[in-house]
Amino acid sequence: SQQGEEDPQALSIQEGENATMNCSYKTSINNLQWYRQNSGRGLVHLILIRSNEREKHSGRLRVTLDTSKKSSSLLITASRAADTASYFCATDAGRTGGTSYGKLTFGQGTILTVHP
Amino acid sequence: KAGVTQTPRYLIKTRGQQVTLSCSPISGHRSVSWYQQTPGQGLQFLFEYFSETQRNKGNFPGRFSGRQFSNSRSEMNVSTLELGDSALYLCASSLWTSGRQETQYFGPGTRLLVL
Numbered sequence: 001s002q003q004g005e006e007d008p009q010a011l012s013i014q015e016g017e018n019a020t021m022n023c024s025y026k027t028s029i030n031n032l033q034w035y036r037q038n039s040g041r042g043l044v045h046l047i048l049i050r051s052n053e054r055e056k057h058s059g060r061l062r063v064t065l066d067t068s069k070k071s072s073s074l075l076i077t078a079s080r081a082a083d084t085a086s087y088f089c090a091t092d093a094g095r096t097g098g099t100s101y102g103k104l105t106f107g108q109g110t111i112l113t114v115h116p
Numbered sequence: 117k118a119g120v121t122q123t124p125r126y127l128i129k130t131r132g133q134q135v136t137l138s139c140s141p142i143s144g145h146r147s148v149s150w151y152q153q154t155p156g157q158g159l160q161f162l163f164e165y166f167s168e169t170q171r172n173k174g175n176f177p178g179r180f181s182g183r184q185f186s187n188s189r190s191e192m193n194v195s196t197l198e199l200g201d202s203a204l205y206l207c208a209s210s211l212w213t214s215g216r217q218e219t220q221y222f223g224p225g226t227r228l229l230v231l
Contacts, residue, residue, distance in 0.1 A: 033219065040153075040204055042120075043222040088159065092217055101171035102149040102164025102210070104220055109158070 006089060006107040014115050019076040021110040023089030024069075030092045032065055033104065034074050037086045046074070046087075079114045086111050117143055120209050120223035128229045134195040137226045141188050141209030148190040149220060150182060153204040162205075165190050166212070194228075202230045 007022045025032070031050045035043040049056045049065045049072070056063045062075040076083055090104040121140045129135050141148050150162040161174040165184035182192040188209075194201055204227050208220035 030216065035222070040225075040227070042206060042224040043208075045219050045221060048219050090159075090220075101166065102147050102217065102220075103161045103172050103174070104149070104151075104208075105161070106151075106159035 006087075006110045008110060009108070010111045010113070012113045012115065013079055015079060015081055017079055017114075019079050019083070019112055019114070021074045021087050021089075021112070023072045023074070023107050025072075025089075025091045025105075025107075026070065027091075027093050029067070032063075032072050033090045033092070034061075034063060034072075035088045035090060037088065037109075038084075043088065076112075079112075081114050081116045084112060084114045120207060120221055122205075122207055122223035122226050124226060125224065126227050126229075128231065129197050130231050131197055131199060133197050134193060135197060135228060136191055136193045137205055137207075137228075139190045139192075139207035139209075139223060141190070141207075142221055145209035145211055145221075146188050147210045147212055147217070148184060148188065149208045149210070150190070150192050151206045151208070152176075153206060153225075154202075159206070162192065197230045199230050202228060204228075 005024050033048045034046040037043050047058050047063050049063050060077045065072045086109045088106050088109045090106045093100045123138045147166045149164040151159050153159045163182050164172040168184045179195045184190045204225045206225045208222045210220045211218040
């Protein structure tokens, strides 16, 4: 089963606009990662935020993490047509009970379409 | 550094056959995880190997198995293929530092179609 949900499921915007995607999860985590996937290809890592961090930036990307609400958001500023892709959050629950080695739990993803 | 590579990229099999997929991790990465991606179930964890040992396994039937070699390359095998095994199979490699997993880097995937 999926760890959590992403919202919205689909987002359609114009080039130059900002895109915000949200992710909720259910269990405590060590870190949360955001990935991008183009048309059923491999996942491209965007950013990792650890449980003791609240905000991280990378280029046009801004990620926030609220562990009290078990939620994260990804903001892409000044979107480009090339940002069109599916975006996934993935949580690493760490070694709770020794059962989470190497396991990321993914949300269902947000499909972002950026119109030129 | 070269990224994670997976072979083959595409595969067509028939029901009842078996298949072996290969994954070469980023140099120096000893952890390899495997995932199955389908439109209905999304991305689901299959198993993880570290230094030739399976440390974690997802909720998949015993038809799904894997192994890791001393050079950290990993293979996964699916026996007695079913139509529902059609999926994109992704592997990812990562470092573990101070008992903590770092970023997982994914390969391009192997798309398996079972007819």
